[in-house]
Amino acid sequence: xxxxxxxxxxxxxxxxxxxxxxxxxxxxxxxxxxxxxxxxxxxxxxxxxxxxxxxxxxxxxxxxxxxxxxxxxxxxxxxxxxxxxxxxxxxxxxxxxxxxxxxxxxxxxxxxxxxxxxxxxxx
Numbered sequence: 001x002x003x004x005x006x007x008x009x010x011x012x013x014x015x016x017x018x019x020x021x022x023x024x025x026x027x028x029x030x031x032x033x034x035x036x037x038x039x040x041x042x043x044x045x046x047x048x049x050x051x052x053x054x055x056x057x058x059x060x061x062x063x064x065x066x067x068x069x070x071x072x073x074x075x076x077x078x079x080x081x082x083x084x085x086x087x088x089x090x091x092x093x094x095x096x097x098x099x100x101x102x103x104x105x106x107x108x109x110x111x112x113x114x115x116x117x118x119x120x121x122x123x
Contacts (some may be wrong), residue, residue, distance in 0.1 A: 009117030
């Protein structure tokens, strides 16, 4: 069994920054790639970014490329999403997820998902 716990969401002005954290517990979760999705009210879930635990391969959605950075701390079983130059359209609930690879996560295929953390960007 695995468990994902997100933190770091909040309210920020446009142009500002936030860092989200996701800590994974459980032996099974530790073998997966980790990533972030988001869902805004009335919109479909959107892939944001993912990283492989092993080789550190990262991928990003075009909408966040160059503004968001995903990273990991293997010793802490924690994945981070540094979000810079935030825009109002980044407002959403952000979910951490674990899947078989970054490419599966990009296609919205995951094995575990956290409860989500709200990010609100005011214009």
